[in-house]
Amino acid sequence: MTEHHLLNSPTDGIxxxxxxxxxxxxxxxxxxxxxxVR
Incomplete structure (x- = not known):
């Protein structure tokens, strides 16, 4: 499984x-x- 990180992740609960x-x-x-929305 590959893991990815979001550069501009949400600042509150998803x-x-x-x-x-x-x-x-x-x-x-x-x-x-x-x-x-990101």
């Missing part, structure tokens, strides 16, 4: 995480209670 694998790139999106 409310949702979504992963979108793609042939060209991969996206990991995390939303939090501070109204941010």
């Amino acid at each position: 409310t949702a995480v979504h992963f979108s694998p793609n042939n060209q790139s991969q996206f990991l999106i995390a939303s939090s209670w501070d109204c941010g």
Whole structure:
């Protein structure tokens, strides 16, 4: 298993995480209670 670290992680509790694998790139999106999406 590979471990990754987010450079700009949420500053508050995480409310949702979504992963979108793609042939060209991969996206990991995390939303939090501070109204941010990273």
